[in-house]
Amino acid sequence: xxxxxxxxxxxxxxxxxxxxxxxxxxxxxxxxxxxxxxxxxxxxxxxxxxxxxxxxxxxxxxxxxxxxxxxxxxxxxxxxxxxxxxxxx
Numbered sequence: 510x511x512x513x514x515x516x517x518x519x520x521x522x523x524x525x526x527x528x529x530x531x532x533x534x535x536x537x538x539x540x541x542x543x544x545x546x547x548x549x550x551x552x553x554x555x556x557x558x559x560x561x562x563x564x565x566x567x568x569x570x571x572x573x574x575x576x577x578x579x580x581x582x583x584x585x586x587x588x589x590x591x592x593x594x595x596x597x598x
């Protein structure tokens with residue numbers, strides 16, 4: 510577990526990289542999933558987590574996602590979307 514305190518004016522997603530970087534590598538490589546609040550729904554954090562081999566689990570219920578993005582996500586997650594994605598170079 511990692512923790513830190515910040516003022517209310519610092520968004521949660523700005524602390525993620527700092528907190529994960531403070532963990533020893535032996536701990537990071539044993540983490541498969543990271544549960545987080547909607548403030549962590551951030552593309553850069555997904556990239557950072559992927560480099561660490563961590564999947565961020567974020568509830569998107571409170572986040573307004575544009576309709577076109579939902580359609581892209583659904584297609585990506587479909588069987589054909591996964592086949593197409595696996596063919597990338």
